[in-house]
Amino acid sequence: MRVFAFLIAALTFFASVIAVDIQKSVIITYPQETPDSVLDQAKKAIVEGGGIITHEYNLIKGFAAKCGDKVLDTVSGWGKQYNALVEEDEIVTSL
Structure with missing residues (x-):
């Protein structure tokens, strides 16, 4: 029975780790x-x-x-009315 309880606790822990939203760097701009x-x-x-x-x-x-991503989707939805531009922050190089 203890092994089963440990297994349930371990699976719960891993499920919560997987559910964490991965963060990304973005730039959000709006018209003046x-x-x-x-x-x-x-x-x-x-x-x-x-x-x-x-x-x-x-x-x-x-x-x-x-x-x-979840918060970004929400903010992007709000910004559609104002033509917000949401783009991933990346390094720009010239060729």
């Missing part, structure tokens, strides 16, 4: 006429979802963040 409240709502959702805001831009309306 987008209300600041939309950006604030997006940043709040990312932080509440376990992500972090890594940079806030001054020249363009947007920010960089590290967050999971």
Whole structure:
């Protein structure tokens, strides 16, 4: 019976590890006429979802963040009305 209880505990642990959302670095930008409240709502959702805001831009309306796919899907959905651009943060090189 103890082996069975240990097996159940181990499977529960591994299931919770697998369920963790993998975080990726993204840049989210909005057109200049987008209300600041939309950006604030997006940043709040990312932080509440376990992500972090890594940079806030001054020249363009947007920010960089590290967050999971689930939160990113939510923020992307909100941004469709304002034509938000969500792109993965990558290193850019010239040829």
